[in-house]
Amino acid sequence: MISVEEALATCLALVRPVGTETVPLADAGGRVLSSSVIARRDQPPFAASAMDGYALRLDDRVSGAVLQVVGEAPAGRAWAGGIGPGEALRIFTGAPVPEGADCVVIQEDVTRAGDRITLGDRLEQGDNIRPAGADFRIGARIEAPRRLSPADVALAASMNVPLLEVSRRPEVALIATGDELVSPGEHPRPDQIVASNSYGLKAMVEAEGARARLLPIARDTRESLEQVLRLAADADLVVTIGGASVGDHDLVGSVAAGMGLERAFYKVAMRPGKPLMAGRLGQAVLLGLPGNPVSSMVCGELFLVPMLRAMMALPTGARRRMRARLGCHLPENGPRAHYMRAELVPGPDFPEITPYDSQDSSLLTVLAQANALLVRAPHDGALRRGDLVDYLPMVPFPS
Ligand SMILES: Nc1nc2c(c(=O)[nH]1)N[C@H]1C(S)=C(S)[C@@H](COP(=O)(O)OP(=O)(O)OC[C@H]3O[C@@H](n4cnc5c(N)ncnc54)[C@H](O)[C@@H]3O)O[C@H]1N2
Numbered sequence: 328m329i330s331v332e333e334a335l336a337t338c339l340a341l342v343r344p345v346g347t348e349t350v351p352l353a354d355a356g357g358r359v360l361s362s363s364v365i366a367r368r369d370q371p372p373f374a375a376s377a378m379d380g381y382a383l384r385l386d387d388r389v390s391g392a393v394l395q396v397v398g399e400a401p402a403g404r405a406w407a408g409g410i411g412p413g414e415a416l417r418i419f420t421g422a423p424v425p426e427g428a429d430c431v432v433i434q435e436d437v438t439r440a441g442d443r444i445t446l447g448d449r450l451e452q453g454d455n456i457r458p459a460g461a462d463f464r465i466g467a468r469i470e471a472p473r474r475l476s477p478a479d480v481a482l483a484a485s486m487n488v489p490l491l492e493v494s495r496r497p498e499v500a501l502i503a504t505g506d507e508l509v510s511p512g513e514h515p516r517p518d519q520i521v522a523s524n525s526y527g528l529k530a531m532v533e534a535e536g537a538r539a540r541l542l543p544i545a546r547d548t549r550e551s552l553e554q555v556l557r558l559a560a561d562a563d564l565v566v567t568i569g570g571a572s573v574g575d576h577d578l579v580g581s582v583a584a585g586m587g588l589e590r591a592f593y594k595v596a597m598r599p600g601k602p603l604m605a606g607r608l609g610q611a612v613l614l615g616l617p618g619n620p621v622s623s624m625v626c627g628e629l630f631l632v633p634m635l636r637a638m639m640a641l642p643t644g645a646r647r648r649m650r651a652r653l654g655c656h657l658p659e660n661g662p663r664a665h666y667m668r669a670e671l672v673p674g675p676d677f678p679e680i681t682p683y684d685s686q687d688s689s690l691l692t693v694l695a696q697a698n699a700l701l702v703r704a705p706h707d708g709a710l711r712r713g714d715l716v717d718y719l720p721m722v723p724f725p726s
């Protein structure tokens with residue numbers, strides 16, 4: 328058995344970036360930017376009013392002053408002329424500030440009568456002008472690689488860049504295996520269950536921005552497994568679920584080997600998820616996850632997600648660990664790293680984390696409730712309430 332760290336390093340060494348494509352800005356949210364975005368203009372491109380009011384000279388901003396209104400500038404229509412002493416321009420938020428004006432007095436501080444305004448008693452100190460280029464200058468960059476947030480998309484739009492180069496979405500084929508499985512909505516026999524983790528993994532893959540394809544459930548025969556694996560030949564990453572352990576019906580390793588799998592490792596010193604395997608299968612990479620629902624989902628978080636990120640050319644490595652105070656006592660850990668499903672709540676200095684009583688790797692109710700994985704190293708000594716421990720956050724984090 329190898330360590331989680333070795334297994335992750337090997338998984339990451341197996342994958343390659345999948346290449347790039349160009350997409351319209353409107354479809355770029357959540358995608359991974361692969362070429363930096365470069366601003367084609369200054370924003371704002373002119374000194375702009377931040378308020379609805381009157382543009383005038385600072386020298387004229389005196390309580391009680393009476394000024395002549397010479398014209399009007401709505402947003403999108405600049406006033407061609409300038410502003411002289413004793414003059415004001417009616418101006419609206421976002422409109423260019425005219426030559427000669429160096430402040431905008433908000434309309435609430437002004438009394439207007441015909442073409443004249445009188446400035447009120449209390450006038451603001453600020454000039455209410457957004458200087459040209461205050462947001463960004465031409466040539467400013469959104470550096471790649473970066474997963475594009477909604478704010479990034481808005482920024483790229485503002486930079487007037489309509490097409491973005493992003494990483495292609497990796498194609499992931501998901502294969503559930505086992506005679507006991509039926510698809511959700513079907514009618515299982517009394518000795519059957521409903522395939523679950525393949526659907527959870529599909530959601531996980533898609534949340535990362537990759538494409539997931541659920542292949543037909545492979546039955547526990549060599550022929551069935553071979554047939555379904557062949558359907559996955561064009562995928563970038565083939566993920567099998569189950570059939571990885573030592574039982575007579577656990578065929579994934581030997582069938583994949585027969586089809587040319589160059590296995591990089593099998594079995595990792597972790598709980599849950601010991602019978603994990605990975606290797607190269609033709610043009611694709613194969614990740615063989617254990618069948619227990621929680622094991623496969625935890626391995627998905629720890630290995631599949633970083634692999635997908637590497638395939639999209641994002642900086643990779645282990646999921647970022649955080650620190651929390653333990654909410655209970657825990658006995659010494661065994662020889663495998665333990666990723667305990669846990670509840671994380673806010674605390675006075677660090678958040679407080681308490682693992683659920685049952686850590687059986689079949690319990691999806693516990694996994695769905697958990698908002699963190701408490702990480703224990705192999706042979707970690709007994710821990711006391713209040714000790715600082717590592718955890719990996721999972722959604723939903725308490726708000
Ligand atoms: N003698 C030993 N037995 C087992 C060992 C071992 O070391 N020696 N390891 C155990 C561990 S740890 C795990 S994890 C499981 C993993 O086994 P497999 O990967 O071969 O998974 P299966 O046997 O196919 O299934 C395990 C369990 O999960 C259910 N399952 C499978 N696929 C799905 C699915 N898509 N959706 C929902 N549930 C699924 C399956 O029905 C079984 O209940 O092996 C232990 N055994």
Ligand code: MOO
Pocket residue numbers: 597598599600601602617619622688
């Ligand atoms: O490690 Mo298995 O993955 O106990 O469930």
